[in-house]
Amino acid sequence: MTTEWPPLYDPAYMPSPRDVYWNAELETMDPDEREQTVVLPKLRAQMAYAYKKSSFYKRIWNEAGIEPEDIRSLEDFESVPIITKSDIRRDQMENPPFGSNVCVSADEMARVQGTSGTTGKPTAFGISKGDMQRIAEAHARAMWGFGIREDDTVFIASFFSLYWGSWGALMGTERLGATAFPFGAGVPGQSDRAIEWMEEIKPTVFYGTPSYSLYLAEKAKAKGLDPAKDFNFRLLFFSGEPGAGIPSTRKRIEETYGGICIDSGSTGEMSPWMTNCECSHRQGMHLWQDIVYAELVNPDTDKRVPYGQEGITVYTHLERTSQPMIRYLAGDVSLWVNDPCPCGRTYPRLPKGIYGRADDMFVVRGENVTPTAIEDVIRGIYGLGDEFRVVITREKTMDELIVQAEWKEDVNTEEISALKSRLERELKARGLRTVVQMLEPNSLERTEFKAKRVIDQRGLYEEIIGKE
């Protein structure tokens, strides 16, 4: 076991194709032993480094009266202040362009990346040369874990822009020695081209968002193709949206493409973002704790919740020299367990995936609702299309939840009202009183990226009335 920090990885190292693990020792170690002998020492080294190099952490920790040497256990670590996206954003505004957490000089920089800006102004990241190598190594390890090998061709059907997702998938593919097909997305006509290439080259692995894979499948079917027969995907892996961890969406993707569906991804800030990922057994995403240390915390105490319980995701880099995130609140809701996985890895898991970002949740008539719960119901009903919208309105004082769903092309008109009642009934069984509006196939807009499926119009009534 290497003890230097940041760790050095041999770029020439490759396991044998038959090996289950990229790094058997780290992946199957007794979890307590791994925490004591690997995670904690790396955590302390990462903190000492950040304290010395980052005026961002020096200020925050000084204010909290914390010095890195004080942190001698993972329990001690729970007293380190949590940082948020708005802390990073504010710091970058005050200290443009990368903020006061850069830690490396201009000659050590390799890349500028950023977040997708889903929830506001994107944040920028300057990534060091060493970090690029370590991110590639981490992603190769994760991708090996879900079953990608050198003879695979990975079709990357996602934006190549500031967004980390596509680049992370590409870096892992290259380090692993598989063939990369960095196709991209978002250019007019590109979905049609994607279908042509998927049929012609027959890549074996797909990467993108779950929404986009379903959209491509719909488009392919409209051209008379069968994605399970005319393409050759044996494995599809996803990030950027919770879909791949939602049982009925997963089932729909697997039935459509005839390959296995793998959920992955923490958040762009945390790259390597694949340290949350499923193995080929698909028992929920493993948390690869020796690369990025993940905690599920109780938001009232900022301390870890016991295994078996729900919490909010907080992540810490263990080997980043540029812009390390230390106790970064990603704010996703999930549940974690540490019972054994058939793959033999001893990392904790998120058996239900990430239910959605805490900021995607909405409250209707006093109940917390996650869009993923609605998605699970809709995608589980054969006869309903893949796309849907949730519209929340308020008439006077009462919130109303309207779910718009499409019927599939092959549904007879006399079946539509039965589909509507079934959807209303199944949503009601989950505690959601809704009005379902049935729409013709393809009436809702499709996305090539992250779908925006919740439209909150509760302010509209007051807005209009207020203006009169």
Ligand SMILES: [Zn+2]
């Ligand atoms: Zn596993």
